[in-house]
Amino acid sequence: MKHFPVRIASFVATMLLLAACGGATAAPASSPASSSRAAGSAAPASASPAPSAVKVNFHLPSRSTSYLPWYIAQEKGFFKEQNLTVDFVQANSTVGIDSLISGETQFTGAASAAMAAVGKGAALKTIFIESARANYWLTAKPGIKSLADLKGKTIVTPNIGNGDTYYRLAAAALKKAGLDPTKDVQFIGAGSAGGGSGDVLVTALVAGRADAMVGNILQRLAAEAQGFTTIHSFADDSADLQGGIATSDKLLSSQPDEVRRFLIAGVKGMRVMAADPATSVAVTLKYVQLKQEDAQKALEIVTPLMTKDGLVTSEQAKEGLDSIRQGVDMPASVTPDTAFTFAPLQEAIKTVDASGWKPS
Numbered sequence: 001m002k003h004f005p006v007r008i009a010s011f012v013a014t015m016l017l018l019a020a021c022g023g024a025t026a027a028p029a030s031s032p033a034s035s036s037r038a039a040g041s042a043a044p045a046s047a048s049p050a051p052s053a054v055k056v057n058f059h060l061p062s063r064s065t066s067y068l069p070w071y072i073a074q075e076k077g078f079f080k081e082q083n084l085t086v087d088f089v090q091a092n093s094t095v096g097i098d099s100l101i102s103g104e105t106q107f108t109g110a111a112s113a114a115m116a117a118v119g120k121g122a123a124l125k126t127i128f129i130e131s132a133r134a135n136y137w138l139t140a141k142p143g144i145k146s147l148a149d150l151k152g153k154t155i156v157t158p159n160i161g162n163g164d165t166y167y168r169l170a171a172a173a174l175k176k177a178g179l180d181p182t183k184d185v186q187f188i189g190a191g192s193a194g195g196g197s198g199d200v201l202v203t204a205l206v207a208g209r210a211d212a213m214v215g216n217i218l219q220r221l222a223a224e225a226q227g228f229t230t231i232h233s234f235a236d237d238s239a240d241l242q243g244g245i246a247t248s249d250k251l252l253s254s255q256p257d258e259v260r261r262f263l264i265a266g267v268k269g270m271r272v273m274a275a276d277p278a279t280s281v282a283v284t285l286k287y288v289q290l291k292q293e294d295a296q297k298a299l300e301i302v303t304p305l306m307t308k309d310g311l312v313t314s315e316q317a318k319e320g321l322d323s324i325r326q327g328v329d330m331p332a333s334v335t336p337d338t339a340f341t342f343a344p345l346q347e348a349i350k351t352v353d354a355s356g357w358k359p360s
Contacts, residue, residue, distance in 0.1 A: 054258055056086045059096035059108040063288050065217060065302050066130055066243035067109050068280060069269030069310070071287045076272060076279070078265035084258075100124065106251055107262065111244025112165075112324050115339045119330035123249035125341045127259070128266055128310040130243025132320055133235035134169055135302055139205070139223040140212035140231050147177035147232055151184045156201050156210035159189045162327045166214040169234045172326075176237060202226065217298045218290070225294075235305055239319035241312075242305075256344065263348035267309050268357065273299075274306060275359040309349050311342055 056079075060067050070088075073079050079086045089096075089105055093113035099105040100114070101122055108114060111126045118124055144150060157166035167189075171181035179185065188210060190200040202222045205213045212231075213223060220230055234240075245266070252259055273280050277299060284295045312320070317336040324330070 051083045051257065051261060053083045054085070054255075054261075056084050056107065056258075056262065057089050057099075057105040058086050059089045059091060059099060059105045059110065061091070061093045061096060061108075061110045061113075063090070064243075065284060065288065065298055066135065068284060068287075068299075069130060069243075069266050069273050070109075070245075071269075071283050072272045072279065073265040073269035075283050075286070076268070078268045079262075082261035082265055084261060084265065086262075097122070097124075100246070100248060103248070103250070106258075107245055107247050109243065109245055111241060111246045114244075114246035115321065115324055115334065116328045116330060118339050119328070119334045124246050125249060125252060126241070126244050126246045126339055127252075127341060128243075128245040128263060128345055129241050129307055129312045129316075129320070130270070130310065131302070131305045132239060132241060132307055132312045132316040133305045134165075134238040134240035134323075135242045135305060136166060136169055136214055136216055136234045136240075137220045137230045138170065138173070138212055138214055138232040138234070139220055139228045141205075142227065142229060144212060144229070145231060147173060147179065149231075150174070150212060151179055153211035154186045154188060154209070155212045155214065156188050156190050156204040157214050158191060158201070160187045164189075165240070165327060168323075168327045169238050169240070170214045173232060173234060173237060217302055218288070221290075221294045221298060239316065239323050241320035241324065245310075252341065252344065259344045260348050260351070263310070263345050264351055267345070267348050267352050268359075270306065270309055271352075272359045273303065277303075310345055311349070 058070070074086060074088075089099075091099075093110035096105065096108045096110045097113050097117050100108045101117070101124070111129070114122070114124045114126060138147070140150070144153065155170060157170060158164055160167055162168045162171070167187060174181045174185060181187070188204070190204045199219050199222055201213045201215055201219050204210045205223055205228060206226050213219065215223060224230060247259060277296070280299050280303075281292065281295045284290065284299065285292060288295070290298065314336060317340050321334070321336060321339055
């Protein structure tokens, strides 16, 4: 596999860096990770040695509730407790995977892209999954009440083809409903997707170019605010891997304690998200552009879809990998054993449990 290493210092002009303080305003890039990963000062001889102070660059492809546990870890000081300084680096998945392989970032939230890269020879592993169900919905014009009602209608997705998650989920659901996605409905591709009232998918629906839309939680809420109705949850019938975090085999082998400490913060973030709606809403509003009532509704919808502490079962890992395989060219050699490792997360969970920590 040919990769083009990306240096943070050179692509900062095109990347949105979220400052370590967690604000939604872009911040200048810090110095490259390789120059800032120095050990802290030695602890007194009478005390247990403090963990080394480490600077971590954490790539995220978008601002989304899929990464809320990590935003919470930043805001609640869970990274700081582990002597980690974490910068969120926002860029597209291709840039994120290349920077992970080159060592400029240490973790990525683009786990699906990481698994596709594994199929091309990249030495990467997915180590954490926020949800094993598809966090996408189908929203339609009033009068359309079921998937069967979509016969002869137009559905908008970002792109057309199994490489697009939105399209792939819709096509599979239509088949289960007895419709032929290539003949009974018309798909149109609107381009990249994100969320909010200005989103391209929502705009296509509002403008009458489409009768229905496949959307994430932000797109769903924006469409519902315009009078459209959500008629199907893909979580009900589709496995998927949402909010997955991946890292390199090199970091796993050379800095296992750093990985474990990073995951301890994530486990605490997951537990706060599950137990403390008020904090979850407040942190969401800081990182994702939503009204408070929409943030509350979004979390009411997505929180029940979460995994426990970021762990998935062997069957969920296989189903999620098979789902991704439908959309990308991935050889059979890519299996759950080659794409995932959850041993560091299990160690992190044990550490949190042994400490007696509880969300406050």
